[in-house]
Amino acid sequence: MSTGSNEPLLRVRGLTKHFPVRSGIFLRTTGHVHAVDDVSFDLDIGETVGLVGESGCGKSTVGKTLLRLHEPTAGQVVFEGRDITTMGRKALRQLRRDIQIILQDPFESLNARHTVGKILEEPFVIHRLGTPQERRRWAAELLERVGLSPAAASRFPHEFSGGQRQRIGIARAIALRPKLIVCDEAVSALDVSIQSQIINLLLDLQREMHLALIFIAHDLAVVKHVSDRIAVMYLGEVVETATAHDIYASPRHPYTQALISAIPLPDPTADRDRVVLVGDVPSPIHPPSGCRFHTRCRHARDDCRQRKPELDSLRDGASVACHYWRGLS
Amino acid sequence: MALLEIDQLSVAFDTEGDTVTVVDRVGFDVEAGETLGIVGESGCGKSVTALTIMGLLPKPSGRVQGGDIRFRGESLPNLPPERMRDIRGNRIAMIFQEPMTALNPVHRIGRQLAETYALHQADLPDEAVYRRTLGLLEQVGIPAPEQRLREYPHQLSGGMRQRVMIAIALASKPDILIADEPTTALDVTIQAQILELLRELQRETGMAIIFITHDLGVIAELCSRVVVMYAGRVAEQAPIEQLFAHPVHPYTRGLLASIPRLEDEPKTMLTTIPGVVPSIEELPSGCRFANRCPYVKDLCNRDAPELLAASQGHQVACHRWREVDAVALEKWGS
16 A cells, blocks of 8 residues: 555555364364454555454454464564564564554553553653653643643543543553554544544644554444545455545445445435345354355355455555456446 | 323432432423434433333432323323333333343243243243244344244344344334344444334334434434434434434534544544533533533523424524524525
8 A cells, every 4th residue: 555666664465363263171273263364455654544344354353463462373564674473572562662552442451540640651661761750741741632631640540531531542552652553443432522532633643743543443434534545354354445535435345335335324315225235244264165255245146156356456556356346336 | 192202301310429310301202103313422311211211220229300201191100010011011112232131141032032922921822922933033034033043142143133132022012112222233234234124114013113322324314303312401303304404402513513424535624522521420500511512601501401492393402502503504504
């Protein structure tokens, strides 16, 4: 997804993550969950790539695997020329200054007994930056930057609402001035009026800090709003990539088309032909043969059940993995 | 007379040494066969209102503080428990966001469906119960129903579990189905299936639906009328086209403007409603939206606005809606 000939900030190639399924009393591995299969994309400085898809499509696993929160099964993740997948522990710790993650509820992973001030000073402590006075000042500055009062530093996480907590989560993520933040369903649990505040904050920070974002969410309207480019995932694979504008204006893959048409529009006068997908997403332990979407695709032919479509690069920089997309629209 | 009348309903919860009113003088009607949407953000009181209608408030902390709920003219809050049990289940049924918490994990689907007949139609022979449960699963679009009847809830997907819940709710052919965020936990393609199913079932059975959600998209798609709630009060209610084309409460306006829309240009700033909802312990005495409202005046901080008619079938609780509307008309020309 880079535009120039220069090396992108992040290059993901063939990223694959299979989780073993263990059963029986000896917990023998009896199969694998194909969570992520052969995912590739590039990300430039200051750019946002959105990963969108339904539960079990692997979008969150991509985010966690490229941070090595999960060990990848195969593939390469190159950040500023260095391959993350082969990094040692020490290099990884340094890398976490540059790449941060924001989760749906940032406080699930934090010590509820620490004050917000202590939580925000922690990244500086870990990386041995500043004096105690400086760290306190930086924490106060971070709170102000995300729209909270510096007085919040002496309070505890449970005293804050969901939106305020996410502001604190963002403050912690930007503390070390990272180059890339993975936002994993970061605004999904928020009410609409709060969600729009947090989205604006992220857009603002991105502009100011030249942040690159990987924005993972199931809500296509939200992903489209914050992304430059979008990758649509289904059952562990990328089925289509395009600019945020094009993916909505002219979706190519039948799954993308169905996904968009399923979104309820806040407009009672909207009149449209809905593609209602039948059935459920198949199990990622035994993904369907050929094209993984063929069991729910209304355009599927015999060929699709046997032959797996490659993710073909198109002239406009987009890509699509479907044998017959040209004949669809 | 409407099928269901919610009349100046107030619901309070007792907390440690304190009483908080979480639903404050809420009023709306539900007509037979219609789909009424109740929309609002967390803590607006939409779910508590639903639980109160069902007589399912957690006891002893929750109680009806004032007002009335009338079903076919009969007042529900003070009914004897047996009579209420008869109405709940037979006449008014409810489905929830997470069917897994409502289904019993150790009983097969078939048994749980049959149970509703045992409770409400005890004289039905086993063979008839089996045939009816099978018919219900078919009606809610569950493939291979004979097999599903023998399965446990965990063996079903989220969408299938919600279909089972709908089947259980339909068993007694209720007059009203209350659906509290039934598609919120589902993927968008599965949500589309469930909404389609509810529409179909309503056409077949003529039941009324009260659909509670935070998602204005779902409201627009399914409902004929909508009640907008904010911090325990009704802010506005209107026929669906009216509310989306011409909202008059500043909160509704803000809410509609802050939704990211598919047709928006990517990476543009969204309109926001500044600030946060006042906490339930520190509710203001005046208008509850006052601290976030761009049109706030002294009056708004002093007196709570009444819910009054703005036009035919359209009500709003705002002191300044006429002025705001005039300004907006001038500014936007719509």
